[in-house]
Amino acid sequence: MLTIGSIVWGVQDVPRAVAFWTAALNYSPREEPGDDWAVLVPNDGNGVQIALAHVGSERARRHHLDLYATDQAAEVGRLMELGAMRVEWRYPPDADYVVLADPDGNRFCVIDKGE
Template identity: 35%
Template structure:
């Protein structure tokens, strides 16, 4: 099959601020920017990227799709990302969860996993 994941599109109120947040989290850079979209990625040839687009409405419910991040050191990355503007959130994960749920500055939930070496760890 000749298809691949190109980028994730994220609805946003403040495109520049949210794009900067995710650039800092992922150590990516802005690849394209105008009033209607900002695209970020590791490199112009590296897939996937993220595309931020403007929306008038606020986020009101838990995400149906979210990002999982795979850090070398979960605790250190959680603290670093919180320092960038994220906050801890409870989506019902329970205290026994091996992942930490955070929300970006606009409330989009994402998880910081314990270190993993494969997709089935």
């Protein structure tokens, strides 16, 4: 089963985006924000979290979904059977995600939330 874990928003200035989106949505940082990454959660507990990621280019892909999976391999396989494609990506050694694209080329990540 997949759930939307985060909407990832690409921004040029993470601290400025934190200030704006926390005020606009009544959200708070889940933990201390960094200069290149922050996760915001709803103060009332209702709604999806928003991750703010620094992007260094105006032309960078700016938004995508992080989908949480308890069985990442099975979900990646299922999504590929539905028409998703793997995206070539340089993964860090401790990556808990797989980057895919939907049939229109929109990228998204499948995050391993299994035990």
